[in-house]
Amino acid sequence: MIRTFTKYYLFLVCLGISTGVLPHNLHAQSLGTIQGNIQSPNGEPLANINVALQNTSLGSSTNDQGSFTISNIPAGNYTLVATSIGYTARKQNVSVKAGETTQLNLQLNESAQQLKEIEVSGQADRYKVDVPSPTLRIKTPLLEVPQNIQVINREILQDQQIFDMLEGVSRNISGVTKLEHWDNYARLNMRGSRIAPFRNGMNVQSSWGPLAEDMSMVERIEFVKGPAGFMMANGEPSGFYNVVTKKPTGITKGEATLTVGSFDTYRATTDLDGKLSEDGRLLYRLNLMGQTKGSHRPYEYNNRYTVAPVLKYQIDERTSITAEYTYQYAQTGPIGSAYVFSANGYADLPLDFTIAEPNMDPSTVHDHSSFLILEHQLSENWQLTGQVAYFNYEASGSSFWAGGVNEAGDLQRTVSIWDALNVGKFGQFFVNGEVQTGGIKHRILGGLDLGSKRYIADWNQTVNLNGSVPFNIYNPVHSVPMDSLPQFDRSRSLRQRAGGNILSQSYSGVYVQDELHFWEDRLRLTLAGRITSSTDNQYGSETDETKFTPRAGLSVSIDPQTSVYALYDQAFVPQSGVDVNGTAFDPITGNNIEAGLKKDWFDGRWNSTLAVYQITKNNVLVNDPDNINFSTQLGQTQTMGAEVDVRGEVLPGLTLVWNYAFTNSEITEDTEEANIGNPVPGFAKHLTNGWLNYRFSNVLEGFGLSLGYQWQVDRTTWSWAGSTGQEALPDYFRLDGSLSWQSEKFNVALNVNNILNEYLYSGSAYSSYYYWQTEPPRNFRLSLGYKF
Template identity: 30%
Template structure:
């Protein structure tokens, strides 16, 4: 028996030795002899690889004996292939030096970004095709997925705090850029450069985004209808031609539970078919009373590259959300600190159910090395099912019509509606020379439409009860109080919906019997509009000088009384030029200047002659000068911009009437600075600062107000930095620190009311063990009471108090 055991052990020892594997280690540097941080090392025959760390060091374990092709690559450098032989039980140590390459840029964003830092080198948003950001004669702020992940944020409203001149306006998908407001329902936000909508009320999860970027200033010459402040572009994660998988789980303040997954790689051996799928689930409460969010996001993406001349991409984003709609904090009249920031006016039986899908298909085909064609189509579907108790935007009144400072007049909405958006973009891109000049010519056609179909409708309960029948008055008139139902104890008019008592919020937030209210009906739709745009744009290059010339013709149609017998088409049009110049002073410093025009058409309902219409579109223009530079061997980008934006044709209601007059004019001018990248391989930074002077220079009476535009701070800034310890007993530990500050702002609907400036401090710790990452984020460390925006003291939007989030991630 002992003999058998001995033979078994000996045989096992030889078997193990026979299966011994080896390790390949080494380092990768670039042409500057700097570490090629996060470069990729891949073994073709084993279909697996690894990424170098911040110092360019890599390690491939458990490599069986054999002869292999080792592929070394990094974005912006020539890919290298090396044949290596791995012998049994022996390890290899190899060093590689990559050479910078000038590669042809994509015209459709099909293959995903491989960079793993706070820096992004190129964008599609500024020129309808990929362009180096340093060559774009317009300011762009951005946040990469690495910065987003390090800060532990999941909403665009939190991400834009990293951008100069950009800030939140409310809790919603509602942003201020250079003093001008855009929101998720305006159909001027972009997804992969295509017009879409997010639904406005709730900000979707951002786990499927590669980056968020803002093109500053009017973008109508590229996209048609657009805000003069700029456009936000959400860039989705695209498939990669290498295997990358990650999952993470988070928990934290307000009973937050979050689970995320990201899988990508080739589906075929020749890498002609690539896939990526992002999944996100969130179940979280809120620091605000009764508020919660339950979200599920599924975002698959497939790229098909049948040849080196043809690329096709398909994206789907499906998001379902269950929550309550939070209309903000109300305070005692003129007393900003009189109620807790947690107080919300919702009732326990309120709900907001939203469902969104976005389908994108993109095709790019190269006829020759100098001529290509691109076509993209995006379809957005959105549905809303809402019940909400909310303030009626005023205080309750007593029998004399005087405000009751501790009670809010209430109203109730029950609403269902749907929205469908289609956007088609087609263009040719031609590269050619005329003498000493190089041209990159883009000419194309865009079509966009939005439809609210039949069935969208709302029941609304508000106002005060009639004394004689089951009807209501929308407002209270003390001169005719005998017409109103009066409270026998107080003599005050009886509201249709009970007032919210700021002194007893618990009672006011209980389940309400909505059958007791008297409702009025309102239609939402059917509505329809479309726009056609044709454009031509040429980037002309000569030595160190680049000139960007563009011209777009936009034809906008809105259907008044859509699908009814008296349907009428309302047309508006615009011719929109764009001129930009970039000059390279040195290899790492570019100066630029630009002039662009923008427009926003008036809604068809504003064309009613009874309201003073028809009206001209809003018209805007911008002049901007600046500089862009790279530092630390190309690892850090900096942009400095000085601009002036003017907009005219703003509508104002005439005193005491519903009649509108197109007499308004406003202006925004300022200075912005953005920094993104790495100082050292293990030290990353993102920082921004802006000074904005945004004011109405001509109001309804033709007077200059001198008042800063609502929710626009004159000064704001951001800093976020991460440092990874690479040596010593604290090796693999990372430390993050950040701060945001804004100065005092006036509110939307009451320029006499302001919200104070604030400075918020945030921090993070990171620890990596093999493929596991442990991350702890602590936000608003000093627990600073602050407000991110507001309309007035009845609708304030407080910032989140001190909170924490613990995340465990695994990459494989």
């Protein structure tokens, strides 16, 4: 009774906050510019002064004449902060108006000691982001973009103590579900299908890998819902998420954090940011992480470390080059050991049940990635960006699965070798600019995308771990002798062992987008098109496809803080293979129709987005009813839904992330008429999440309280061929909270997850049995941080 009341109470509280009409000031939504000069007390220009807008990621630095420019600023009121070693910091309130340039002249006094660093973030707006990262290429404020784009910033990740993409990231975005995973590989679904992982604007999706990003190196995560021709076309029309890594800011600062927690969790991170040259042209950022972490299941662990250095060199006031490298290492037990199997339905085994063995060799992953980015300001209104990236992922280990289990609980544990290599090469070149034709302003984006991915794996060697003695799930005995453990043959190269287990893709895309602004920016019409060519090879079957995908969007400002939008966009998904007659399959085509309402409240302190959409996917493969070993291309699915997202400071000291999504995804065409109307696997029809954070002032200044929940209703499972049962997954409810205290330099946080100690899991029917993965019971994380 208490748990049920808690669910509905939290839901209603967040719903009331998100829909209440609260007093607010008008907040302009178009862009403005700040230009200025900084001088010493005797009138000499000061070069290499860092200039930033507090509570945003916008900033610049002064040139040799002491001048600076900050462009593409959403209209509103800001605090500008000017800092440099050897000078006393200066703060200045400034108002930015739409379409105008604000002029500032500042003076900095010399300081006898090095500056005490000013943190460029504050309590207000700490969960709200107004502009997309440069890696999304578009220069339009999120309030004006004709699409639902939601951003998880670093403050949310820190408050929730999220370690990597496998944890609570999905709770912060409407309609996103995390499906079962294989240890270090994240799979997120949204709007009826899997969404592609991007990093810094590069589509890095592969069958397995790259390794799920550790949050120590992440600045923000951007969820783009629906197709987006300015980023991709050859992917699922449900959208993608873009992980943006930390870059140098030019401000000398550092932070170290130590964390301990349940299941023998020990973690340390360091974030260093600053200058490597006195003239401020060579900047650096270095993030380090080390972690050892156990599990609520015996014999499971996840030991990781990350090294992520970044260098940025400002060649001149118009041109910069950035080099970034990331190395991630992970060591776990056999992949898939988190799965539990039973012929008698879900959750009939203890929460800590495991099929793993204590003496099996670990699985290891070495993940390398590197970026080289060149940015050049062609003129005041035009910028050229080019970047190349290389990804190399190597895995060596084994994986668990079930060869079968009966009602008495006798389980056949199979262990397969799992060695893999994943290589990705990417290149992007794009230009942003603005031109005026009569009374119409054009915001232009155009560019070229190139990419090549190749994945090879050996999972061909499989052994039965049980031998002649059955492993009974109701009376488990973990005692496999060392000489009975699998001994895999790695004498040949991985390429030789992989055989036909090769998946590759190469693609190229050319796109152009024109955002036309009418009636003093009250109406914006987006017209775009993209031509994408893709060559896909899956297990020896190759297809070549070229597709044109159009995009049209309309955004209208009802008032300076409210906009409505409509969007039509397309995507396509290449498909390999042939039907029984040898005819190659056409690609899946996806159409997205979307409309929404966006609003800033309380002078932009918090924002709400309401979106409705319909996605139709054609040419979906279905089983050939006359030839069970083949597929045929007569399928169609349709996903419809509505989403609400709220984030920001809704009351003084009270910040909120709240969302709700209704999703209905079903089969609309199939060779088997009985399948029409069946749900598409992998979504929850009703999904709502909330996270409330209150930071005290006055007497309890520095103390904070947080409470959050995840609630999934009417969950669907996978639909595997040959499954004899489809027992429904139960509803899912999880309650989390935290206590914290922070001062200028120190912060302490205690997070408790799954406060109600629920038995939480996800899974599916498979063949004649069920499988599922459990989440941890009630657990804690305690962190101590120091800023310097």
